[in-house]
Amino acid sequence: MSTDQSPSPQGSGVQFFTVPEELAGQRIDNFLLARLKGVPRSRIYRILRKGEVRVNKGRVKAEYRLQGGDLVRVPPIRMAEESAPAVAGDSLRKALESAILYDEGGLLVVNKPAGLAVHGGSGVRLGLIEALRQMYPESPFMELVHRLDRDTSGAILVARKRAVLLHIQSELRAGKLGKSYLALAAGKWPRGRKIVEAPLKKNTLKSGERMVVVDGEGKPSTTRFQVEERFNGATLMSAEPVTGRTHQIRVHAQFVGCPLAGDAKYTPDEINSAFRDQGLKRLFLHSAGVRCTLPDGRKVDVKAPLPPELEAVLANLRRD
Known part of the structure; x- marks a missing residue:
């Protein structure tokens, strides 16, 4: 049984994920989108609608919120070769390692280099958050608290715990x-x-x-x-x-x-x-x-x- 947070190789069979406590409360669609890199969003929602994704052997809707310990079964799903997830190279990893300004209490503060997008998409195959997930495979949760423009450098907050994400985002909404x-x-x-x-x-x-x-x-x-x-x-x-x-x-x-x-x-x-x-x-x-x-x-x-x-x-x- 696989509990990895990265997708199995292209064309592989059924995948299983055990949901860690840190991800309790996250929607199943967002959970899958973060883990099935290279799989089109439309495909993920299709397998959810058809009931092909099972949680604890039962069908769930896209808005289902996961609980710690849930067992998620994902059917065989093929990624387009050209959409296979990019891998952070040694130079990027070293640059980001030296750019970590703070790492305590489930919070990372990174001094983002200019030119690096905060996330992949729109022609960008690899962004800051994807690189950090590869650098911290032991962290089941890794999400941006806020964003910076690609051309802007400097401090950006990244949560390593869901509770930290929700707390700081509430401060953000309150202007704190x-x-x-x-x-x-x-x-x-x-x-x-x-x-x-x-x-x-x-x-x-x-x-x-x-x-x-x-x-x-x-x-x-x-x-x-x-x-x-x-x-x-x-x-x-x-x-x-x-x-x-x-x-x-x-x-x-x-x-x-x-x-x-x-x-x-x-x-x-x-x-x-x-x-x-x-x-x-x-x-x-x-x-x-x-x-x-x-x-x-x-x-x-x-x-x-x-x-x-x-x-x-x-x-x-x-x-x-």
Whole structure:
């Protein structure tokens, strides 16, 4: 009987999973989606609808919530070869091992590198969470608490226990989770402009690209900004999002007239070109710190150092 948290080889027979106590309360569909990598979502829901997935020898619906000790039977299911799960290479594993900032009480804080998506999908075969699951095979539970844009570096919270995930996400909804960012804004940030309140709306272009715009019909959104250092043609800002909208800091900075340096989506090419001359090769947005509490009341306050490539850009600006 297999209790592994990874799928059996392509074309294998019946698989069995024993549900650990840490996953009690998770829906069966989400349990299977996390474990049957490379199997299309539609296929997973089809075998659930047909009753081919059994829990303790009985049929269940997609919304069934698992209990610790449940025995899940999955029928023979073939993965498309091109959809086989990607494997984290040695270089990525080493980079992530050195990027672990905190690992206590069922919580990981990782200093995510820029360019690494937080999860696979939409053309990305391997993201941060998939790599961490491979690195921590002894952890039956590994889920993102929140997300960072692919081009944003810095501190991100990952739960290794379901109770930790639910507790910190409740803090997030209540506005008690602290997140601070460092961002380099183009131009001279207006003096006295410490709060930006502008509703944000997501749009999808014909090309499929997702863009966020300030729109009266959008969701209320608030960001606190503070000037940290002024340069010739740029301003280093700290930013704390009060709400957690997609691309919020980037679009609010653009709204003020000071788009972020290196932002290929919201900053004009001629501005980005000037920052490339300063050595900037990516979006200058970094999750510099996170603050939360664990279910047992312990306070977590973790800082993520600015990556060397961004420190080098600041050093160049200071010489101008």
